[in-house]
Amino acid sequence: MTLFPDMFEPVFSQSILGRAQEKGLLEMHTHQIRAYTKNKQMQVDDYPYGGGMGMVMFPQPIADCFRAVCDQVGARPHLIYMSPQGRPLTQKRACELAQLPALCVLCGHYEGVDERVLDALVDEQISIGDYVLTGGEIPAMALVDCVSRMVPGVLADEVCFTEESHFASLLEYPQYTRPAVWEGREVPEILLSGHHAHIARWRREQSLERTRRLRPDMLAQADLSEQDKVFLAELDKE
Numbered sequence: 001m002t003l004f005p006d007m008f009e010p011v012f013s014q015s016i017l018g019r020a021q022e023k024g025l026l027e028m029h030t031h032q033i034r035a036y037t038k039n040k041q042m043q044v045d046d047y048p049y050g051g052g053m054g055m056v057m058f059p060q061p062i063a064d065c066f067r068a069v070c071d072q073v074g075a076r077p078h079l080i081y082m083s084p085q086g087r088p089l090t091q092k093r094a095c096e097l098a099q100l101p102a103l104c105v106l107c108g109h110y111e112g113v114d115e116r117v118l119d120a121l122v123d124e125q126i127s128i129g130d131y132v133l134t135g136g137e138i139p140a141m142a143l144v145d146c147v148s149r150m151v152p153g154v155l156a157d158e159v160c161f162t163e164e165s166h167f168a169s170l171l172e173y174p175q176y177t178r179p180a181v182w183e184g185r186e187v188p189e190i191l192l193s194g195h196h197a198h199i200a201r202w203r204r205e206q207s208l209e210r211t212r213r214l215r216p217d218m219l220a221q222a223d224l225s226e227q228d229k230v231f232l233a234e235l236d237k238e
């Protein structure tokens with residue numbers, strides 16, 4: 001639900017999300033909130049009570065738009081409001097949301113939406129980071145993209161996301177492709193060895209080392225084997 005539905009089509013029609021919709025794995029619809037106004041000017045926002053800068057989106061068009069979405073879906077979808085005041089988006093939450101049959105995302109604009117909409121309708125508020133954007137459209141695209149790629153069949157294999165950064169509270173190991181030497185820089189020899197067990201261990205250690213170096217806060221949540229702990233203890237000694 002947005003005041004700028006045209007922003008979505010160019011993004012959602014491309015690449016993996018575009019193909020997933022063609023295959024019928026995902027269905028996405030944009031809903032123009034302005035189409036539900038009841039005033040002649042098609043106004044959707046008004047001055048804030050109590051004064052202050054900017055405009056606030058008023059409740060009626062949003063509520064009517066959501067009712068239309070519920071009718072279209074045939075059930076009440078989980079309603080998420082994209083907001084800098086929401087809980088930060090995480091891979092874990094996106095994974096849980098991917099299990100739900102339908103999601104509806106409300107994009108705010110201007111100063112945001114009347115608080116009573118949040119009280120009456122919204123199930124969850126999600127932020128994409130501690131900064132403020134002009135509208136919820138780009139955050140909604142980030143959320144939809146992240147959730148969609150965990151819907152079964154959207155990616156070629158579950159491994160595509162289970163081994164990626166953040167899924168298991170670790171950052172991914174470094175990736176290389178052809179050529180084996182580029183401008184004097186060589187691909188690590190182990191990756192050319194064909195020894196799958198050694199490659200898997202090397203990748204795991206790379207993943208542990210970079211998480212420790214770049215995002216030590218994540219390690220506390222990671223599921224570590226005894227071998228992983230020994231490896232990290234060795235790094236701590238260096």
Ligand code: SAM
Pocket residue numbers: 081082083084085106107108109110111112113126127128129130131132133134135136137139
């Ligand atoms: N006045 C609001 C505040 O201070 O919390 C900010 C409003 S912001 C200019 C307009 C809209 O952009 C919000 O209603 C929200 O939908 C969206 N938005 C901005 N930053 C966001 C973020 N970091 N994460 C999610 N949505 C965001």
